[in-house]
Amino acid sequence: MPKATPKTGRAKSSRATPTTRPPADPKASHLYTDDNPSTTIHGTGFKDKSAAASTLTLIASRSLIYQFQTVNTLYNRAKHHPAMKRAVDGAASTQDMRAAMEVFREWLDVTYPTLKDGLRAGGFKPVVSKKVVEQYLPRIEGSEDVSEGAKQFARVYVELPRGKKLGNVLVDASRPEEPDWEARRYVELASLVPEGKEDAGGWEDGELWVDGGGVDEKVPTRVHLEMIAWAWSPWKEHQLSEKGFAVFKVKGKGGKKTATGSEGAE
Numbered sequence: 035m036p037k038a039t040p041k042t043g044r045a046k047s048s049r050a051t052p053t054t055r056p057p058a059d060p061k062a063s064h065l066y067t068d069d070n071p072s073t074t075i076h077g078t079g080f081k082d083k084s085a086a087a088s089t090l091t092l093i094a095s096r097s098l099i100y101q102f103q104t105v106n107t108l109y110n111r112a113k114h115h116p117a118m119k120r121a122v123d124g125a126a127s128t129q130d131m132r133a134a135m136e137v138f139r140e141w142l143d144v145t146y147p148t149l150k151d152g153l154r155a156g157g158f159k160p161v162v163s164k165k166v167v168e169q170y171l172p173r174i175e176g177s178e179d180v181s182e183g184a185k186q187f188a189r190v191y192v193e194l195p196r197g198k199k200l201g202n203v204l205v206d207a208s209r210p211e212e213p214d215w216e217a218r219r220y221v222e223l224a225s226l227v228p229e230g231k232e233d234a235g236g237w238e239d240g241e242l243w244v245d246g247g248g249v250d251e252k253v254p255t256r257v258h259l260e261m262i263a264w265a266w267s268p269w270k271e272h273q274l275s276e277k278g279f280a281v282f283k284v285k286g287k288g289g290k291k292t293a294t295g296s297e298g299a300e
Contacts (some may be wrong), residue, residue, distance in 0.1 A: 075092050075093060075210045079134075080106065080108045081130060082131070083136075086133075086137035092211055097214050099151070100214055101222065109142065158232075161265045162262060173259065177256075177259060181260065181263075185263060188264075188265075200215040200219065201216035205218050234268040236271055242254065
């Protein structure tokens, strides 16, 4: 009797052996949390209209981007909930959840665009890059005129990990229902920047730069330095960066000046 031909190829793994990979937790998404359970707002939900309304109240003090992330995520979680997939259109069993979805849909379609359009300077965008703020950080830290809040923001901002958003970083990590740094930044700049001065055309040069004396050709005014600390300026990024290097110029050998960026002496 001929021998059976040996099997070739990869053997199938046994289904009896359980996988060691933990299932993905939908709540781990940074769109729904702050990347940290301890800083997540608790009490949000989509089980009914009341839960949806309560959610909007809970997140009202956070930045608009955080509010959008939360509402959009909850809406889609409700839309793709297993109960919604199994139910017949208009079924009473999902009536409460559909009512919650209507609240969120109204916020996404009406409230969010209205709030976004109402932001001054688009929320004081573009945000000055971390690299440029870091150029000015020594002067920001050393200034008695810059507020402690602005100094704290500047430090947090330049140390922000790649991909991390200000809207997901709380000012006070123990109070997730209170403003994040994105919201705090907007409030401070809205108070600092006069109406009608949301771009360079609204400012005189002397309102933004003054003679620094000595080796400093020009330095930011008190107000401008405070704005830069909050990662905004009426000047464009490349202009601000070039001026930043000029601000920290120091004399080298032979009287020549060399740009030293944030390492320059004051």
